[in-house]
Amino acid sequence: MTGTAVACPLTLVAHRLGDLSSNALWWAYLECGGNRSRIDMDGYLGGTALWPDGEHNALSQALNEALWDVGSPSLVPIRYGLDDPAAT
Secondary structure, three states, rough: OEEEEOHHHHHHHHHHHOOOOOOHHHHHHHHOOOOOOHHHHHHHOOOOOEEEEEEEEHHHHHHHHHHHHHOOOOOOOOOOOOOHHHHH
């Protein structure tokens, strides 16, 4: 079973620090395996949408890569589903 949740505070901080436009972030998210629309992503980052773990993880990768590009460490954590062996 995978969970759904709103964006965590570290996700929002990384979004601001990564210095990507919404459109550039959405393309980076798609390249990392994301499947949601840009409007859905904006809603998630705006706190009005819940996302499953897998979609968050694709966005997490895109945001962390943007942070690396500006010389910052990773901030956005990966989410593990309840049935994921790595969660234990």
